[in-house]
Amino acid sequence: MNFLKLLNYVGKLHRGTLISVRHYTPRRALMYVPGDDIRKLSKAFTLNVDCITMDCEDGVALNKKETARNTIRNILDTEKNVVKRNYDRAVRVNPVTSEFCQCDLRAVLTAKYLPDTILLPKVDDKEQLKWFLDQVNSLIIERKEIIDLIIYVESAVGVINFYDNCKYAIELSQTGKISLAGVVFGSDDLCASIGITRSSDGAELLYARQKIVLISKAFNLQAIDMVHIDYKDLAGLKKYAEQGAQMGYTGKQVIHPDQIPIVQDAFLPSKRQVEWATGLLESFQEHQLKGKGAFVYKGNMIDMPTMKQAQNVMDIFKLTSSNV
Template identity: 35%
Template sequence: MFWLRGIQKNIGSQRRLLSVSAPVPPGLNLKNERLRRSVFYVPCSEPRKVAKSIGCAADCVIYDLEDGVSMNRKEEARSSLLSALSQNQTRERGVRINSISSGMAQADLEVALKSERLDVLMVPKVQTANDLHWVLETMDNPKVRIIAAIETALGICNIREIAQVPQVDSLLFAAEDYCADTGIIRTEGRRELYYARSVVSTTAHAFGLQAIDMVTMDFRNPSILQEESQEAVEMGFTGKQLIHPLQIDLVNGLFAPQPQVVERAAEIVCGYREHYQRGKGAFDLNGKAIDMPVVKWAYRVLQRAELAGIDVTDKLNP
């Protein structure tokens, strides 16, 4: 992943892609994408971990008031939240509040909403759309984005309605709570989670949202993290939850388009531009048929590459 190392600046979506000599394919929305490859949890009750999170390479840092904080330290965690948010310089800063059913969400929101640096709010264990409507009414801040965490069987059943709540821009799958809720037994192959993960990813894309994959609990084993991350990319997830700084660089690299994929996408877009000028739709590229769905895929790849700081200009103007 050395080709991505050190590149942190968010170039922004579609600036270059829309300047090409052919229109963006119909039905392709490139406006609302943001870089959220790595969603890194930091327990707000741990000052040492909070200090280490300042300026880390994660795309999104979530200061945790929920599972990462013991019941007898919730108030302590809330008291350190505003300082953590104000100091952090990452692209996106957020808070994971306690679940709506816990009775602690109101107190969490009262503190979190005092910050002018709050970009995103993660709502755990979302069961129905009503959970999020309560948050919106309580929050009354249209600028704060919401990540809805799907962690139960009921959440899976109601996911379409959850995805359509205003200000939701991501769906997240939490494997451990899902298994606890359903009694599913975890295996190394993760086959028991394919259905739920696919539902989350597919629904997110159906409603123009991001999809964030589960935590890799064995954080000291990079081979497992790489395997799970590659699988998540193949399933359509746009990012992954992290619990340790050692996971950040690997995940940032894996959830950015790989060099050979960027090259292929650029070839397709260049071919599309050329054949569009000739009045052609589908075309042949190195012996493979290219039609509009493939062109749309290529545009998305290049957009994510630009968001990750990869310069695609030369590839689009050979």
Template identity: 50%
Template structure:
């Protein structure tokens, strides 16, 4: 690693590194759902180079297999988090509050010897659901550290109440044992809720998709994009993933192992972008030493927002582990 990047790590990203040490920030480019009632698929998922695994109790499990899913996940949690070559997010997607299955899920999962890194809470429609969920977590005094929570927005009501949901989640987390870390847009459920027709261009969900990513950024949360259900169409997946990344999304839901490398590559910056960020930060340090403010870099005027873009890019690739010395 170059001297420049060492300085960046020490000086510019000290707060970011503190967050990492507290497990408050994890990369979630691909959020892979794995049916919680299928031990074979769970073991296979553990062997993948994937950022985030969600052992599923919800949509990926038939109604008559919910209890089996809970018990299977409980056993896997008791066995401990698998050792992998790099850090990954080990989560569970429970059923929604209004499904009346949520409490059963929590009663089993949160009594395991080892807790998941993250709980995914689907179909969040209003703040009352969040308050109930928070109160359930409070029952488990064994939660000594904050557990990360991913909130799924999948209905018109959820989109309408999104600001209040995020505000309440942040406020509740101040004195509770959970920390909101991401918003997920459940595009297919949203379409069903509003009665829209699905198109390849996703124009019918453009407003909701943009609102979610905007709100996520406003509340310093990650934004995870829609599922691409044609799991064999990897070219289409790549195109939609790049589109989501260009919109500001930080990751995407995936339903098949073959989708993982395509999505994770799409949410990585290019070598050209990495070089641009490194060169800009180096130029900034030179100008900052002279006491100057905004400066010209390769024909563009650089100010604080532009510098922040470069810093965010480098900090992202540092966490992912991509080579930044090229």
């Protein structure tokens, strides 16, 4: 079966499978664009990238914060880039501990069109999440939309409290207007928090990097890996992106258009993975129709965690293969 036929078959299989297909928004490359730079924003909207993050935080100087939020608000107030688009339109606000977060939220969440996703940096504890979610819910209580939330782990305290923070955010989102969808590993801020000296292989970050992806997957969240700040080092970027994908990360932060294709390819399931997952889901469906639970596939006893892994492969492939 060639790759194009396989893609068509995947669609038929998903429509017929007995496993429910949950909504999944690909964010293989999460690209930051300064909110005060209309030229860069305009260019970003023409790129083939999964997630465009209009930034109010680190990418914007202190004296440009108001300009950034107003520019983003103007974009959200127009229909341009709202319909017929294939990217996740996100906004990164300033952290709760800053003086800017409330103003960011008021500007962004009272726009004519809401962003798909809000990114909240530097989340350390449940009190910050409670304040943030209360603000969001109060601003969009009358609207029908549900916004995805992505939180950042960027400090020693944030790493320690990460499990409790995820659990708390999910509990609060059950009755609110925002849904926790993913987590970003903020490696550079974590280094500053701990006093880490970065090495070329990143070994000093291994514990935090693995803990974040482990807990993220425990809550069925996307995990966005650390940024590669040397944007000209494409070979190093490829190595780190492939390593992150092997560890279980679903995407990576990018800061330059040249990084996008390398990152998005690294987090796209291979033909071999897709064929494995397709066959496994088909076999599962056949056994379910016969009333059989456990079954053997290619010599291995299949359990639900394996089925979930296959479903994850198909979720990503199905939603990122429009350009195949």
